[in-house]
Amino acid sequence: MxxxxxxxxxxxxxxxxxxxxxxxxxxxxxxxxxxxxxxxxxxxxxxxxxxxxxxxxxxxxxxxxxxxxxxxxxxxxxxxxxxxxxxxxxxxxxxxxxxxxxxxxFAFVHAAKALGVRRVAVAATYPDDVSSKFVDFLQRGGVEVTSLSSNGVPTAADAGALGREQVLALAAAGDRPEADALLVPDTALHSIAWLDELESRVGKPVLTAxxxxxxxxxxxxxxxxxxxxxxxxxxxxxxxxxx
Structure with missing residues (x-):
């Protein structure tokens, strides 16, 4: 075990x-x-x-x-x-x-490298100032961020309350064609049940928290x-x- x-x-x-x-x-x-x-x-x-x-x-x-x-x-x-x-x-x-x-x-950085992706889009729940710190972290780890979408969700409780359609829409809105993968941070955001749907929606690998x-x-x-x-x-x- x-x-x-x-x-x-x-x-x-x-x-x-x-x-x-x-x-x-x-x-x-x-x-x-x-x-x-x-x-x-x-x-x-x-x-x-x-x-x-x-x-x-x-x-x-x-x-x-x-x-x-x-x-x-x-x-x-x-x-x-x-x-x-x-x-x-x-x-x-x-x-x-x-x-x-x-x-x-660190898991996001390691996972992006494992997939061989170099350029990513980020669809974040956070406000701009917090989201930008995630971008800085990724770039420090050698992951190029092509775009950032900040959604201004104020709390983890609010993020956890987002349902399937809202999460799919958040991801789709944050994707960009030039990105090799889409990253969706925030462990308060549900994703496990919809991983295959998320990837089908954007047509590329999606990494969630x-x-x-x-x-x-x-x-x-x-x-x-x-x-x-x-x-x-x-x-x-x-x-x-x-x-």
């Missing part, structure tokens, strides 16, 4: 994880722990508080001896710290738990295989070797 632990801030699209676990089969366990939230807001100050070391450490204690790898399953609460600050987050988790660790922001978080955890645990119904990323048999 491969066990991947996820530190997930508050609530929003946490049901994506049991849905994904069912698709991955009975030999993979996705263990999700909710970390504490101060103010639920897509603002830089609130996001810096969301990703504070003490919040992550408190949640991580519930995963001690329970996971082969751990992921801070939050995009904005990692990239808002910048590349070096996000690295310190995951380094602290790895040291605390004694297992490989990463975050959703919960999808890449799960892939990253499996990659760190050495358990990448080819799975269906989880998007192009999970259909890529040699993803591990290229990440």
């Amino acid at each position: 491969t066990r991947v632990g996820f530190l997930y801030p508050g609530y929003g699209a946490e049901d994506d994880y049991p849905r994904a676990e069912a698709r991955l089969g009975g030999d993979v366990r996705l263990h999700l722990v909710h970390t504490s939230v101060g103010e639920d807001a897509h603002r830089v100050d609130a996001l810096l508080d969301l990703g504070a070391p003490e919040r992550l450490a408190a949640g991580a204690e519930e995963l001690r001896d329970e996971a082969d790898a751990v992921v801070w399953a939050c995009t904005s609460g990692s990239f808002v710290f910048g590349w070096d600050g996000a690295y310190e987050q995951v380094r602290g988790l790895a040291k605390l738990l004694g297992v490989p660790a990463s975050s959703t922001s 919960n999808q890449v978080s799960i892939w990253e955890g499996l990659r760190l645990a050495g358990e990448l295989r080819t799975w269906t119904e989880m998007g192009a990323l999970f259909r890529l048999a040699n993803a591990e070797g290229r990440a």
